[in-house]
Amino acid sequence: MGSITLRTITKKFGQRQVLHDINMTVQDGEFVVVVGPSGCGKSTLLRIVAGLESPSSGDLEFDGRVVTRVPPHERNIGMVFQNYALYPHMSVFDNLAFGMTARRTSRDVIQQRISEVAALLEIGSLLKSKPGALSGGQRQRVAVGRALVRSPYAFLMDEPLSNLDALLRERMRVELRRLHDQVRIPTLYVTHDQTEAMTMADRIVVMRDGRILQAGTPEEVYSQPNSVFVAQFLGSPPMNLVRVARRPDACVVLEGSEGIAAAVPDWIRRSPSSAWWLGFRPERIERSHNGSSGLDMTASIRTIETLGARYHVHANWGGFPITWVTQDVSGLMPGSPVSLTVSWDHIHWFDRNSEQRVTESADFSFPLEAGGVR
Amino acid sequence: MMDGGLSAGTPRGTARPNVLSWLRRLQQYALKETLIGYGLILPSLLVFLVFYYGPAIFLLYISFFHWNIFASRSSFVGLHNFVVLANQPLFWQSLLNTGYYVLLVVPVTTLLALGLALLLREARNIRGGGLSQALVFLPHVTPVVATSIIWTWIFDPNFGLANAVLRVLHLPQLGWLASAHWALPSVMIYTVWHSVGLYTVLFLAGLSTLPKQVLEAAQMDGARGWLAFRRVVLPLISPITFFVILLATITTMQTFSQIYTLTGGPHGGAGGPAFSTTTDSLLIYQTAFLYLHFSLASAMSFVLFMLILAVTLVQKLIADRMVFYR
Numbered sequence: 001m002g003s004i005t006l007r008t009i010t011k012k013f014g015q016r017q018v019l020h021d022i023n024m025t026v027q028d029g030e031f032v033v034v035v036g037p038s039g040c041g042k043s044t045l046l047r048i049v050a051g052l053e054s055p056s057s058g059d060l061e062f063d064g065r066v067v068t069r070v071p072p073h074e075r076n077i078g079m080v081f082q083n084y085a086l087y088p089h090m091s092v093f094d095n096l097a098f099g100m101t102a103r104r105t106s107r108d109v110i111q112q113r114i115s116e117v118a119a120l121l122e123i124g125s126l127l128k129s130k131p132g133a134l135s136g137g138q139r140q141r142v143a144v145g146r147a148l149v150r151s152p153y154a155f156l157m158d159e160p161l162s163n164l165d166a167l168l169r170e171r172m173r174v175e176l177r178r179l180h181d182q183v184r185i186p187t188l189y190v191t192h193d194q195t196e197a198m199t200m201a202d203r204i205v206v207m208r209d210g211r212i213l214q215a216g217t218p219e220e221v222y223s224q225p226n227s228v229f230v231a232q233f234l235g236s237p238p239m240n241l242v243r244v245a246r247r248p249d250a251c252v253v254l255e256g257s258e259g260i261a262a263a264v265p266d267w268i269r270r271s272p273s274s275a276w277w278l279g280f281r282p283e284r285i286e287r288s289h290n291g292s293s294g295l296d297m298t299a300s301i302r303t304i305e306t307l308g309a310r311y312h313v314h315a316n317w318g319g320f321p322i323t324w325v326t327q328d329v330s331g332l333m334p335g336s337p338v339s340l341t342v343s344w345d346h347i348h349w350f351d352r353n354s355e356q357r358v359t360e361s362a363d364f365s366f367p368l369e370a371g372g373v374r
Numbered sequence: 375m376m377d378g379g380l381s382a383g384t385p386r387g388t389a390r391p392n393v394l395s396w397l398r399r400l401q402q403y404a405l406k407e408t409l410i411g412y413g414l415i416l417p418s419l420l421v422f423l424v425f426y427y428g429p430a431i432f433l434l435y436i437s438f439f440h441w442n443i444f445a446s447r448s449s450f451v452g453l454h455n456f457v458v459l460a461n462q463p464l465f466w467q468s469l470l471n472t473g474y475y476v477l478l479v480v481p482v483t484t485l486l487a488l489g490l491a492l493l494l495r496e497a498r499n500i501r502g503g504g505l506s507q508a509l510v511f512l513p514h515v516t517p518v519v520a521t522s523i524i525w526t527w528i529f530d531p532n533f534g535l536a537n538a539v540l541r542v543l544h545l546p547q548l549g550w551l552a553s554a555h556w557a558l559p560s561v562m563i564y565t566v567w568h569s570v571g572l573y574t575v576l577f578l579a580g581l582s583t584l585p586k587q588v589l590e591a592a593q594m595d596g597a598r599g600w601l602a603f604r605r606v607v608l609p610l611i612s613p614i615t616f617f618v619i620l621l622a623t624i625t626t627m628q629t630f631s632q633i634y635t636l637t638g639g640p641h642g643g644a645g646g647p648a649f650s651t652t653t654d655s656l657l658i659y660q661t662a663f664l665y666l667h668f669s670l671a672s673a674m675s676f677v678l679f680m681l682i683l684a685v686t687l688v689q690k691l692i693a694d695r696m697v698f699y700r
Contacts, residue, residue: 052590073596085587089609089698098605099595146591 002063003027004049004154004186009058011044011210018044019210022058026154029184031177035197035233036207042190045207046156049188051075062153073102078147078185082159084139086131092142093127099150117149120179137168144176148183155180155187161196173199194234198222206230228355231279231348237312239279240322243352246274256319262295265344267360275352282312282325284346288339295342299324301334313338430679433672441669448669455673465674467649468657469681471558472627475653479562480622487570487618491577507578511571518568522635525564526551529636551636554650561651564632569625573618580614581607612697620689627682630655654678 004026011019018041026032034042047053049060051072060068067075087095093114100110118124121141131139140160147155160176161169177200180187191197197204198218205215206229214226225231231239243255244262250269254260268276280295288296299315299322313324313332317340324340332338349358437455439448459465490510497503513521528535529550537547550560584607592606608615630653637651638644645652645660652660654674662671 050590050594052593072593073598077594079591079594081587081591083585083587085585085591087588087591087606098592098597102596102601146595150595 002153002186003061004188005061005064006045006049007059007061009045009048009055009060011041011048011053012056017210019048019055022210022212024205024212024215026186026188028186031180031187031189031200031202032205033189033191033197033201033203034205034207035191035194037233038192040207041210042192042207043158046158046188046190049154050077050079050156076150076153078150078152078155080143080147080155080157080160082162084131084143084160084163086139086142086146088131091128091130092123092134095131095142096127096146096149099146103150113149113151117145120148120182121145136164137172140164140172144179148179148185152185155185155189157187157189159191159193160189162191162193169196176200195236198234204234206233208233224357225348226357228277228279228350231350235281237282237323237325239281239348240285240320241350242278242317242320242322244276244278245352254318254320256317258318260318262297264295265360268349268358271349271358273351273353273358276358277348277350277352277355279348279350280342280346282323284342285322285324285326285340286342287326287328288341294344295347297322297340297342298337299340300337301332303334304329304332315340434676436669437672437676439669441672443666443668451669455670456677458670459673459677464649464652464657468652468654471649471651472653472655475558475562475629476623476626478559479565479626480619482562483566483570483573483622484615484618486566487573488577488615490570490574491581494574494578495581507575510574513568514571516568518631519635521568522564522632525560525567526636529560552647554646554648557637557647557651561629561633561636564636565626565629568632569622573622576614576618576621577611580611584610609698612693613699616689616693616697620686620693623685623689624682627678627685628655629653630659634659654681 006022006024009019009022010017022045024032034045036042044053048055051067051070055068058068059066062075087098090098096114096117097110100113105113114127115124118127121144123138123141123145126134126138126142131142134142140163143160157176161172164172173196189196189200201218203215204218204221206213206221208229214221214230216224221230222234225234225239228241232241244252244264245255246252246269251261252264252269254262262278278295297317299317302314302316302321305312305314310325310327311329313326313329315322315324315338350356351358436448438450438452440451440454441448494503494507494510497506527533531537531547531549531552534550536550540547548556551557588606588610589602592602597605633651633653633656634644637646645656655678658671658674658678661667661674
């Protein structure tokens with residue numbers, strides 16, 4: 001076992017460049033999730049690691065050894081495909097055994113490995129069935145088993161849960177992660193589902209248009225998104241974003257229909273840019289009590305969605321739709337106003353031109369100025 | 375029983391008639407649908423009955439008679455025609471010729487078509503790939519009689535292209551259609567040339583439905599070349615292979631036009647030299663339309679029909695065990 005390193009990998013299909021200078025590493029035993037919208041190049045990235053595509057330039061290393069030109073069958077990679085890609089004409093046993101048969105492993109070893117893996121994945125009773133007779137979840141396990149049974153150098157998973165229904169997906173998420181904790185094979189997992197990324201990853205890599213936007217632990221990427229895209233992509237419901245701008249009179253206002261002026265930290269007023277996205281997570285919003293030290297807003301409620309344990313309150317603040325996740329909606333009604341606040345710790349600023357995160361370079365201290373003047 | 379169950383308003387009293395009337399309406403609806411369905415297939419069914427099943431049944435009927443189209447009366451002879459057939463060496467010879475022909479043409483065509491399809495599939499993305507597909511298919515759209523005449527020139531022992539090629543390769547010259555030994559193989563060569571394009575296209579269609587990710591999974595599993603082909607590709611295209619073999623068998627068992635044209639045609643002598651190319655369908659034709667033994671020819675046709683049916687059933691039995699349907 002070891003690491004996977006990608007060095008300045010690019011990939012072009014004809015004139016179309018789908019990967020730009022990708023640099024990343026999957027450490028030994030790490031579970032890395034590459035997440036991004038469809039067409040961002042994440043599957044191509046995975047296929048390059050698998051050897052099913054070759055990069056236009058750049059190098060791929062396994063444990064420091066360059067394997068860019070090594071054919072897929074010599075890379076010893078276990079791959080789980082989106083539609084499982086089981087051999088439909090073979091029994092589950094033969095599906096698991098095929099890779100080892102191709103490598104001329106002895107019968108005893110094959111038998112032993114399969115019974116080990118079957119026990120681990122609880123598919124022992126299915127070994128004689130054909131894939132067509134299995135349920136989606138069972139096929140999923142067999143596909144994982146087929147990748148696992150050869151004791152691969154690394155695991156590659158291409159949207160393995162996207163063909164399962166919601167309930168099963170949730171269960172398999174936990175199971176796959178548990179499996180990883182047991183076998184500790186470095187895993188590169190590709191998905192467009194931010195929930196999978198957040199819940200399963202040791203480290204998340206967010207991609208868009210063939211570029212890596214941000215990489216880090218789920219907590220880092222979630223709490224410190226470095227761009228508007230990452231901020232919006234991770235989290236459900238997504239981060240609230242509001243357009244704000246600095247007027248010539250140095251007053252910072254919402255660019256919504258009502259042109260509300262906002263009380264903002266002083267460093268923002270002094271920042272070189274003059275137009276921002278102001279972002280805050282729906283679950284960071286609180287009911288405003290007197291003397292709050294954050295961004296205050298008076299929003300009018302449009303609808304209240306009940307999710308059982310919590311509520312999604314959709315409201316309107318200065319012409320911008322915002323979503324608030326709360327557990328207490330007592331006294332709230334659609335059409336009525338509500339005073340809300342978000343602590344400055346949980347406010348994100350993004351430059352509207354570069355779409356990049358803007359931070360106060362020095363330590364976070366918020367000398368508040370009284371704004372709120374119309 | 376006397377009153378309660380039927381009194382209006384009790385759940386049981388009202389529910390049952392409702393269910394019944396609902397069932398009746400469903401039945402009427404189903405009947406109506408059935409009638410409409412049969413009505414819709416009636417035109418084509420009529421054509422089939424009049425021009426296909428009718429003559430086929432009539433054929434079986436006249437095979438039990440001594441049938442003369444010029445006489446007003448035909449006499450019932452029972453199985454006499456079949457007995458005559460069984461005692462006619464030429465009939466057995468024609469069955470042997472047919473068997474020889476089918477047993478060589480079908481496997482050769484199938485394997486060649488599969489090979490060509492695999493090649494063309496690899497070449498589909500290069501320049502001229504599509505053109506190659508068209509070129510392979512082209513012979514199949516040419517009329518059999520016209521191209522057969524051209525091939526009689528190719529097979530000409532003195533001036534033909536076939537012997538010219540052999541000369542270039544320093545191989546012994548052959549008599550081709552003029553030789554009792556090589557006449558049927560010559561027909562086989564023509565048939566393979568003419569039909570391989572169709573089966574290639576069928577295989578190409580089959581190959582194009584192969585799930586790409588399954589092939590990639592095989593690649594990741596370390597199966598390459600022959601192993602991947604034998605263990606993954608071949609089982610997955612087995613329904614197409616079965617269909618190709620079935621179709622090729624049925625058509626070659628009935629081959630007529632090229633044999634007739636290549637071995638003598640309207641000038642007589644078809645089926646020669648020395649009956650070496652007299653297959654069952656040629657013999658049926660000659661018996662019926664040259665010697666006017668219609669009832670004997672009918673009996674032969676029936677035997678041929680039963681043979682094709684038997685072969686097809688055997689193939690089906692084998693296929694049920696070997697073909698994998700997704």
